[in-house]
Amino acid sequence: MKRNPPPPVIDAARVVSYAFVDDIPYFGANPGEPLFTENEPREAVPRVAIAVGLAGHIGPRVFHCDEEWIALGACGAETVEQAKREVERNYPGVGERWIDTNVTVEEALAFYDSETAGLKCSFCGRRPFEVEGLIEGPQATICRGCVEEFYEDFQIDDDDVIGN
Numbered sequence: 001m002k003r004n005p006p007p008p009v010i011d012a013a014r015v016v017s018y019a020f021v022d023d024i025p026y027f028g029a030n031p032g033e034p035l036f037t038e039n040e041p042r043e044a045v046p047r048v049a050i051a052v053g054l055a056g057h058i059g060p061r062v063f064h065c066d067e068e069w070i071a072l073g074a075c076g077a078e079t080v081e082q083a084k085r086e087v088e089r090n091y092p093g094v095g096e097r098w099i100d101t102n103v104t105v106e107e108a109l110a111f112y113d114s115e116t117a118g119l120k121c122s123f124c125g126r127r128p129f130e131v132e133g134l135i136e137g138p139q140a141t142i143c144r145g146c147v148e149e150f151y152e153d154f155q156i157d158d159d160d161v162i163g164n
C-alpha cells in the first residue's frame with residue numbers, strides 16, 4: 001500500500017502530526033485493555049495521526065487509522081507531546097518518525113468546508129462540528145441551538161399573552 005500523507009482533517013480534527021507504523025512490531029503496552037473500535041478489539045494499525053479538534057475545546061487526540069487514514073479508534077491526550085509518548089508505548093521507535101503537517105486552522109477549516117459543501121447554520125453560522133445537529137430545509141439550514149433559542153423566545157411571548 002502506497003504511503004500517502006493524511007488529509008488535513010480527520011473527523012473534524014486538524015492533523016498536526018502523523019506517522020506510518022505498519023512496519024513497527026506492535027507492543028501491547030496495556031494487556032487486557034486493547035484498543036476497541038466498533039466493539040471489536042483491535043490492536044496494531046498501519047497509520048497513526050495526532051489531531052486537534054476544530055471546535056477548540058477538545059484536546060489533542062490520537063487517531064488509530066487504516067491505510068486510507070480512516071480513523072478506526074481514538075484516544076484523548078493532554079498535549080501533543082503526551083500523545084506521542086502514548087503512541088511510543090505501542091509502537092516503540094515511532095518517536096523518530098513523526099511528520100508535522102503545519103496545517104493551519106484556516107487551511108483545516110477550508111478543507112472541512114469543502115468536504116461538507118460549506119454547510120452551516122443559516123442563522124448563527126456555525127458549522128456541523130460546532131452544533132448538536134442541523135436540519136436542512138429547501139431555503140435554509142438551522143441548528144439545534146437556534147431551534148431551542150427561538151422556541152424559548154416564542155414561549156416568553158406566550159407567557160406575556162397569558163399574563164395579560
Ligand SMILES: [Zn+2]
Pocket residue numbers: 121122123124125126142143144145146
Ligand atoms: Zn444556529
